[in-house]
Amino acid sequence: MATAQKDGVRCTASETRTAVSSSPRRPPFAGGERLSYDVSFGKVHVGSGEMRFIGRDTVRGHEAWTATFTISGGFSRFSVRDTTKSWFDSLTFTSFRFVQLLNEPGGHPRRDMQIFPERQVYRKNEEPERPSVADPVDDVSLVYLMRTLALEPGQCYEFHRYFEPDGNPIVVHVLRRERIVVPAGAFNAIVLRPEITTSGIFSQNGRAELWLVDDSTHAVLQLKTHLAFGSINLYLNHVATALRRD
Numbered sequence: 561m562a563t564a565q566k567d568g569v570r571c572t573a574s575e576t577r578t579a580v581s582s583s584p585r586r587p588p589f590a591g592g593e594r595l596s597y598d599v600s601f602g603k604v605h606v607g608s609g610e611m612r613f614i615g616r617d618t619v620r621g622h623e624a625w626t627a628t629f630t631i632s633g634g635f636s637r638f639s640v641r642d643t644t645k646s647w648f649d650s651l652t653f654t655s656f657r658f659v660q661l662l663n664e665p666g667g668h669p670r671r672d673m674q675i676f677p678e679r680q681v682y683r684k685n686e687e688p689e690r691p692s693v694a695d696p697v698d699d700v701s702l703v704y705l706m707r708t709l710a711l712e713p714g715q716c717y718e719f720h721r722y723f724e725p726d727g728n729p730i731v732v733h734v735l736r737r738e739r740i741v742v743p744a745g746a747f748n749a750i751v752l753r754p755e756i757t758t759s760g761i762f763s764q765n766g767r768a769e770l771w772l773v774d775d776s777t778h779a780v781l782q783l784k785t786h787l788a789f790g791s792i793n794l795y796l797n798h799v800a801t802a803l804r805r806d
Contacts, residue, residue: 569731569755571716578715580705587650587708588777591615594800595780598743599633600793607633609794611780613704619647619656620674629700631792646700653705655723658698673698675723682723696723697730702754706732706770707778711750713737722756731755737774742781743797748774749781 571577590613597609609631617626624647632641647657658673675682675696681689682696697705702722709717709732717732733753740749749771768785772778783794 569729569757571718571731571733574714575716575733576714578710578717580709580717580719580721587704588779589613589704589707590801592800593779595796596798597783597794598797599631600795602791607631611703616650617647622656623650624648624656625650625704627700627704629703631794644700646698648697648701648704652695653697653701653708654695655698655701658700658723673723691725692723693720693725693728695721697721698723699756702730702756703770703780706752706754707772707780709778711752711772711778713750727756735769740771740782742795744781744799747781750774750778 592615593613595611597611598605599607599609610628612628612630614626614628617624626645626647628643628645630641630643641661643661645659646655648655654677655675656677657675658671660671662669662671670685672685673682675692675698676689677692677694677696680692680694680696682692683689711734713734713736715734717734718729720728720730722728722730731754733755735751735753737748737750740747752770752772754768754770768783770780771782773781779796779799780794781796783792785792
């Protein structure tokens with residue numbers, strides 16, 4: 561439990577610590593959901609992004625859901641084309657496989673993480689197996705898990721499920737409600753600050769904030785984070801399925 565004491569990555573005394581249910585509510589997404597985004601670095605619009613829930617697949621004989629997260633764009637000599645794909649259990653969101661194809665300054669070309677929850681190990685590309693955790697999640701399956709949570713400002717979820725043990729704990733602060741306008745329209749939103757001790761979009765140093773629709777869909781409206789090469793912002797501009805505007 562020593563990892564729970566990492567500076568800044570924990571629930572605060574003023575928050576209500578809330579357990580993640582072992583039986584999440586009925587998922588508010590279905591196969592074919594596609595959320596499209598405008599992407600900016602700082603204040604400059606540079607490209608597009610997409611979160612796509614593809615639906616059912618199999619991994620090593622396991623039935624799984626699969627979803628992708630893609631960001632592309634750039635300017636001058638700087639450009640990115642990053643695609644992340646995840647295969648995860650439809651009930652627990654436990655990850656079976658996590659693949660990143662990165663085309664960015666300083667990025668690693670490919671990371672293929674084969675995750676074996678039953679043995680609590682994972683393997684990166686062709687490297688030897690490494691220890692994992694019980695009921696592991698990855699960066700993409702975590703987003704879909706967060707969409708199933710009951711979210712009220714002042715709550716804080718703290719759990720040890722990131723597939724790389726050094727990334728734990730995962731902490732999700734539920735910050736506030738607010739009305740926001742994105743290219744797709746005006747929505748009531750609930751704002752989260754997820755933290756993982758990694759170098760990804762939810763890293764502690766990234767100070768990411770995530771805006772979800774404040775209704776049963778909890779679709780991702782907006783994301784702001786800081787990466788090694790600069791700040792990145794995503795703004796929803798189109799959805800493949802209707803969102804309710806309260």
